[in-house]
Amino acid sequence: MSGLIYRALIGAGQTTLGYKEALKRCRSGWKVLDVGTGDGFALLRNKDLIVESNLSIVCLEPDALAAKLLAREIAKEGLENQIKVRVEYLSHASLSEYDCCLCITTLVVFPSKLHLVPI
Numbered sequence: 001m002s003g004l005i006y007r008a009l010i011g012a013g014q015t016t017l018g019y020k021e022a023l024k025r026c027r028s029g030w031k032v033l034d035v036g037t038g039d040g041f042a043l044l045r046n047k048d049l050i051v052e053s054n055l056s057i058v059c060l061e062p063d064a065l066a067a068k069l070l071a072r073e074i075a076k077e078g079l080e081n082q083i084k085v086r087v088e089y090l091s092h093a094s095l096s097e098y099d100c101c102l103c104i105t106t107l108v109v110f111p112s113k114l115h116l117v118p119i
Contacts (some may be wrong), residue, residue: 017047037059061085
């Protein structure tokens with residue numbers, strides 16, 4: 001439900017474009033952490049870019065229902081080998097294992113030593 005409200009009020013186009021611009025900056029084969037993926041509507045609209053770049057994406061989504069919808073959509077798109085879903089919040093320890101961390105329209109408190117690059 002929150003995904004529908006978000007798309008109606010904010011618009012999925014902006015978020016989809018945000019993902020596209022961020023994913024284009026990822027190098028082939030990178031392991032990407034996506035914080036606050038929601039139901040994945042905007043991320044999965046960039047399926048071709050994800051596949052072409054051979055990205056491995058871990059989606060952190062604290063909302064269990066949104067994560068369940070996301071996992072279902074990932075399976076429908078046949079991306080289970082490239083995109084994994086975790087129902088959890090961001091932890092400082094988890095950042096070191098990724099090449100890139102995406103936070104598209106997500107407000108998160110980050111550790112002070114983390115450098116964020118705007119797109």
